[in-house]
Amino acid sequence: MKSISIIGIEGLPIIYPGDDLPKLIMDACEKENIIIENGDILVVTQKIISKSESCLVDLNTITPSNLAKKWAIEWDRDPRLIELVFQKSKRISKMQNGVLLTETEHGFYCINAGIDLSNVSGDNMATYLPIDSDKSAFNIRNSIKKSLGIDTAIIVTDTWGRPWRFGVTNVAIGLSGMSPFRDYRGLSDANGMDLKASVIAVVDELAAASELVMNKLDNIPVCLVKGYKFVPDEGSINDLIRPPEQDLFR
Amino acid sequence: MKSISIIGIEGLPIIYPGDDLPKLIMDACEKENIIIENGDILVVTQKIISKSESCLVDLNTITPSNLAKKWAIEWDRDPRLIELVFQKSKRISKMQNGVLLTETEHGFYCINAGIDLSNVSGDNMATYLPIDSDKSAFNIRNSIKKSLGIDTAIIVTDTWGRPWRFGVTNVAIGLSGMSPFRDYRGLSDANGMDLKASVIAVVDELAAASELVMNKLDNIPVCLVKGYKFVPDEGSINDLIRPPEQDLFR
Structure with a gap:
């Protein structure tokens, strides 16, 4: 079998x-x-893996750019998170309907460069990809x-x-x-x-x-x-x- | 467990x-x-499932259109297969580099409308999606x-x-x-x-x-x-x- x-x-x-x-x-x-x-x-x-390898960012340390602020206001997002997505992307492939489809430094295509807020301790902590x-x-x-x-x-x-x-x-x-x-x-x-x-x-x-x-x-x-x-x-x-x-x- | x-x-x-x-x-x-x-x-x-439901076509019964013939010659494909892909598609989403990405009648996005020649008996038999x-x-x-x-x-x-x-x-x-x-x-x-x-x-x-x-x-x-x-x-x-x-x- x-x-x-x-x-x-x-x-x-x-x-x-x-x-x-x-x-x-x-x-x-x-x-x-x-x-x-x-x-x-x-x-x-x-x-x-990201947590064990310290791929963590405190959003309070992020200063959003004007583009990040504008997009965040338009689509009701956290401007610091948007800025972090920009920083962790090689290229924004699509940016519409409130969605950021990004090409990461690795060459991956995913939403928000793989940045995630769930299952992370602390209100303002985000993980990024290894x-x-x-x-x-x-x-x-x-x-x-x-x-x-x-x-x-x-x-x-x-x-x-x-x-x-x-x-x-x-x-x-x-x-x-x-x-x-x-x-x-x-x-x-x-x-x-x-x-x-x-x-x-x-x-x-x-x-x-x-x-x-x-x-x-x-x-x-x-x-x-x-x-x-x-x-x-x-x-x-x-x-x-x-x-x-x-x-x-x- | x-x-x-x-x-x-x-x-x-x-x-x-x-x-x-x-x-x-x-x-x-x-x-x-x-x-x-x-x-x-x-x-x-x-x-x-396609075979049991008779979703089968003998390519010998297919008359290719001029577009199918032209594309088939350009990319070394079987013009009868290309014609069958056209017939089983609601829309051709992309048609480049020899690849036909199609939207099927079901609303699926796949190459060649899901038409397949492998694991079918007979030299000229193709299956299409249920x-x-x-x-x-x-x-x-x-x-x-x-x-x-x-x-x-x-x-x-x-x-x-x-x-x-x-x-x-x-x-x-x-x-x-x-x-x-x-x-x-x-x-x-x-x-x-x-x-x-x-x-x-x-x-x-x-x-x-x-x-x-x-x-x-x-x-x-x-x-x-x-x-x-x-x-x-x-x-x-x-x-x-x-x-x-x-x-x-x-």
Whole structure:
């Protein structure tokens, strides 16, 4: 039987800057009798990585520009948050209907440059995306390897909106230890037809799957996926970013 | 422990027009000792639904228009396939770099109107998307309810590309028996901050998760999800389609 299981890891404490996140994850697994094994995938939300890596800004320290103030007044937003979005963006892709769709320094397209106020302690604290989520993923993987002698793949996720469709979904923003893809090109289906267009972005599918056991209310920011045979590879989220010349939507 | 499992259903035969798909799925589950229970979610790829519902076209019956011929020559495509894409589209959203991004009659945005040549018997046979995938999902759900007395949710999926990111992922194109969303609006996080933007498109996450056990080579077009507590609802894929006035990307 081909099956995978996705296990939410409960019991993690609130994360603060400087916390040893890999250790806290391993401790929580031990407490919950969840065994991490070779070939498992650990999926971790951006929020707790940003907090442990001090990717935090006190909005009281932000002085909004005139553009940020104007936009904030027009759309009933916090001008300091708008200014922070500007600062964390390489480019504003769309700025209409009160929505800021941004290209981040990483090359990601997301609303508000991935800046978030929820699940952060303190009234005026915002998190921004980790500077290098592949490295964040590698660090967690490396700590687990050193502590337990187990090689896992790690995926870092965030929750983003999409064009055309309502609702947000979890997507991958960093990885370590696996290829982001399953590549069917050059292979044939049961009828001998080439599977031409079939490069599957499995890290995004794993990120999406992980959200189903995570829970924004009950503090489940990490899950463990068992039974999915990924393609081992150093892996980088940069491979998922479509170059502008191949993208109809820049 | 909060966990879900996703089980690929192997052993389905090749599907032909008029086949009783729900019966074949239930037979395959029985043969594999997979028990369908109340509250399970059955995820079914579009391809076998299209085949069972005779959403098939022999390309030899298609007469390409001059526009289809011109585009096909320019980008080394089959002019009959291009013509079929035109016929199954409400609107061509983008037509550049050899890519046809279309809005289908359903309101979906996808490459080539969801028309596919892979995993179809016969050199010149193409499948198109089911006319009403919610109804397809309802019919499967209803058959299972009548046969087994079990109420499941059903999701119909297809594999689509996305702007900005490489690789395709599975998305939902039809559903029955569940809300497509998990709605956190009006609720607060652990710090009392409103979870404003958090309407999660869980049917797309479940669709994405299902692909991880499906396999385009080994003929696993159906899977069963256990342990995910969806919000029971009649459900419609139309709720996922973002109205043009709220969408930056039409």
